[in-house]
Amino acid sequence: GRTGVLPPRAVLEPVRLAGTTVTSATLHNQDFITEKDIRVGDTVLVQKAGEIIPEVLSVELEKRPEGAEPYRFPQTCPVCGAPVERDEDGAHIRCTGAECPAQLLRNLAHFASRDAMDIDGCGPAVIQQLIDSGLISNAADLYSLHAADVAKLDRMGEKSAENLIRAIENSKANDMLRLKYRYLDLRRPDMQHAIATRHKVTKVARDYFDEQGFLEIETPMLTKSTPEGARDYLVPSRVHPGKFYALPQSPQQYKQLLMLSGFDRYMQIARCFRDEDLRADRQPEFTQIDLEMSFVNEDDVMEIQEGFLKRVFKEVLDVDVQTPFLRMPWREAMDRFGSDKPDLRFGFEIKDISDIVKDCGFGVFSGPVAEGGSVRLINVDGHAADFPRKKIDKLADFVKTYKAKGLAWTRLHDGQVISSYQKFLTEEENRAILERANAKDGDLVLIVGDAKDEVVFAALGALRCECAKQLGILDPRDFKFLWVTEFPMFEFSEEENRYVAMHHPFTAPMDEDLDKLETDKKNCRAKAYDIVLNGTELGGGSIRISVPETQEAMFRALGFTNEDAQERFGHLINAFKFGAPPHGGLAYGLDRLCMLMAGAESIRDVIAFPKVQNASEPMTSCPDFVDDKQLDELNLN
Numbered sequence: 001g002r003t004g005v006l007p008p009r010a011v012l013e014p015v016r017l018a019g020t021t022v023t024s025a026t027l028h029n030q031d032f033i034t035e036k037d038i039r040v041g042d043t044v045l046v047q048k049a050g051e052i053i054p055e056v057l058s059v060e061l062e063k064r065p066e067g068a069e070p071y072r073f074p075q076t077c078p079v080c081g082a083p084v085e086r087d088e089d090g091a092h093i094r095c096t097g098a099e100c101p102a103q104l105l106r107n108l109a110h111f112a113s114r115d116a117m118d119i120d121g122c123g124p125a126v127i128q129q130l131i132d133s134g135l136i137s138n139a140a141d142l143y144s145l146h147a148a149d150v151a152k153l154d155r156m157g158e159k160s161a162e163n164l165i166r167a168i169e170n171s172k173a174n175d176m177l178r179l180k181y182r183y184l185d186l187r188r189p190d191m192q193h194a195i196a197t198r199h200k201v202t203k204v205a206r207d208y209f210d211e212q213g214f215l216e217i218e219t220p221m222l223t224k225s226t227p228e229g230a231r232d233y234l235v236p237s238r239v240h241p242g243k244f245y246a247l248p249q250s251p252q253q254y255k256q257l258l259m260l261s262g263f264d265r266y267m268q269i270a271r272c273f274r275d276e277d278l279r280a281d282r283q284p285e286f287t288q289i290d291l292e293m294s295f296v297n298e299d300d301v302m303e304i305q306e307g308f309l310k311r312v313f314k315e316v317l318d319v320d321v322q323t324p325f326l327r328m329p330w331r332e333a334m335d336r337f338g339s340d341k342p343d344l345r346f347g348f349e350i351k352d353i354s355d356i357v358k359d360c361g362f363g364v365f366s367g368p369v370a371e372g373g374s375v376r377l378i379n380v381d382g383h384a385a386d387f388p389r390k391k392i393d394k395l396a397d398f399v400k401t402y403k404a405k406g407l408a409w410t411r412l413h414d415g416q417v418i419s420s421y422q423k424f425l426t427e428e429e430n431r432a433i434l435e436r437a438n439a440k441d442g443d444l445v446l447i448v449g450d451a452k453d454e455v456v457f458a459a460l461g462a463l464r465c466e467c468a469k470q471l472g473i474l475d476p477r478d479f480k481f482l483w484v485t486e487f488p489m490f491e492f493s494e495e496e497n498r499y500v501a502m503h504h505p506f507t508a509p510m511d512e513d514l515d516k517l518e519t520d521k522k523n524c525r526a527k528a529y530d531i532v533l534n535g536t537e538l539g540g541g542s543i544r545i546s547v548p549e550t551q552e553a554m555f556r557a558l559g560f561t562n563e564d565a566q567e568r569f570g571h572l573i574n575a576f577k578f579g580a581p582p583h584g585g586l587a588y589g590l591d592r593l594c595m596l597m598a599g600a601e602s603i604r605d606v607i608a609f610p611k612v613q614n615a616s617e618p619m620t621s622c623p624d625f626v627d628d629k630q631l632d633e634l635n636l637n
Contacts (some may be wrong), residue, residue, distance in 0.1 A: 180618040219254035231275035247273035255292040292585035338461025343535030344480040348464040362424035368449040375449035404459035408447040489524040541586025
């Protein structure tokens with residue numbers, strides 16, 4: 001910022017600048033500058049808001065109406081009568097008079113509002129004179145900003161005043177800009193609230209689990225790489241040339257070893273790292289509320305977690321959560337909602353019509369069934385009027401982003417039935433489809449078919465949520481919890497052309513599916529469970545394998561040789577030989593939990609210094625290159 005000598009008795013009133021009227025300002029709730037604070041000789045120090053971060057700082061402005069008569073540049077200063085000169089850019093004019101306060105005027109972003117003042121030495125009265133005379137003429141220099149600059153006065157001879165900037169709540173500024181100047185963005189009231197909410201959640205977690213007999217135990221950050229799933233972040237070792245540590249994707253193996261060590265209940269607020277392509281709800285480094293318990297089954301784990309969620313929602317949000325939570329097998333969740341994390345705040349459930357259309361003459365429907373896939377629908381009941389043809393076409397484009405080839409539909413409105421496929425089917429087939437959908441006048445039936453069931457589920461699961469979002473029927477204060485259970489033990493990876501563990505290699509199979517572990521991977525179910533809230537997975541866990549023979553069978557099912565398994569997991573295999581108690585656990589995504597509780601739109605809003613989609617941090621410009629000397633020390637140059 002710059003310093004300037006204030007004119008006597010500066011009057012702090014709203015002013016009009018070059019056709020731009022101050023309409024609102026969010027001002028700091030303390031240290032307001034008032035008339036009695038100002039004395040001749042006082043120095044005002046404020047950062048130049050417009051040069052720091054447009055759209056995050058200063059006041060909201062109303063633009064000058066189009067067609068308004070432009071201001072004309074005067075030849076002399078209206079304050080002192082001295083000649084004026086224009087800067088090279090032509091946007092600023094200043095007085096040449098040595099004693100005139102107008103000479104300090106440099107930038108129109110620095111001006112007076114009701115409880116703030118111009119920092120360039122010109123009080124509001126002087127500025128108004130300049131405006132009235134036409135000396136200030138170019139409104140383009142005014143920044144479109146979103147908070148008030150509030151200056152603290154500093155008496156001459158004392159240390160510089162601290163610049164106070166309070167950003168407006170719920171700013172719509174560009175995300176990259178916000179993250180580049182995150183230290184300013186965090187001053188916004190909504191961001192302060194989000195970070196405070198995170199603190200409260202972690203405090204309740206520590207208190208609750210301590211009362212339940214859990215010990216908080218830290219596990220290493222520099223670990224052994226055991227590639228199976230997401231990529232590891234690797235850290236080269238200086239003292240062991242050519243060798244690398246891995247940053248933990250989770251404390252999974254360590255917490256199991258703690259159970260073997262006799263610590264029956266473990267918890268940790270754990271930092272985790274995964275080098276994967278990011279989505280809106282993921283970060284390369286994230287935080288878990290990590291838990292493990294000995295001598296428990298699925299019911300024991302769920303009961304403890306329901307108690308925690310009931311308490312944290314009550315203490316942080318004053319919301320009473322009803323327990324026990326609904327439980328739903330994974331297969332049912334997929335069949336009804338197309339997702340393993342369904343949002344239960346609305347209907348639009350999926351119905352299978354494969355049996356109706358398998359022999360129809362319409363290849364778009366019969367083809368997918370013949371190829372082993374399915375044809376399914378949702379009924380957006382009661383909302384046909386809200387989706388005219390143009391909106392339906394946009395929904396068709398939407399499902400294509402989930403690899404669906406298209407969207408068939410029937411719209412029942414004002415007694416008329418309009419359909420994209422009706423003419424290709426018999427009257428009986430059309431009637432059967434509408435009966436399966438329980439369709440009535442006012443409903444919209446949307447259909448997707450594909451040779452791969454996962455495409456149908458993904459498209460319709462996302463489509464039902466998109467329709468609900470467009471209709472505005474999602475209440476963020478309506479908390480619908482759900483346990484999804486009996487997950488598949490394996491999922492097929494087309495990239496690797498083999499079955500991989502859906503969760504991790506230490507998840508126990510369901511007792512009745514133990515014989516399927518190596519012989520029927522597609523139908524083998526796991527003792528795994530996820531806790532879901534309003535379409536978001538809050539956390540997941542499982543009962544672990546505690547029998548060495550079962551663990552060896554699991555490694556074989558994943559295609560590991562004995563040598564591979566020993567190389568990657570030998571420490572765990574050897575530990576199991578000394579006896580392991582039955583154990584299980586769960587890990588919450590702390591970021592996601594806090595996002596929902598704070599009412600934030602992204603997990604980045606509840607992380608003080610998050611990364612962006614390419615895993616970089618704009619504020620510090622990391623990752624970055626390092627010196628050759630550092631690379632030489634690590635034997636990497």
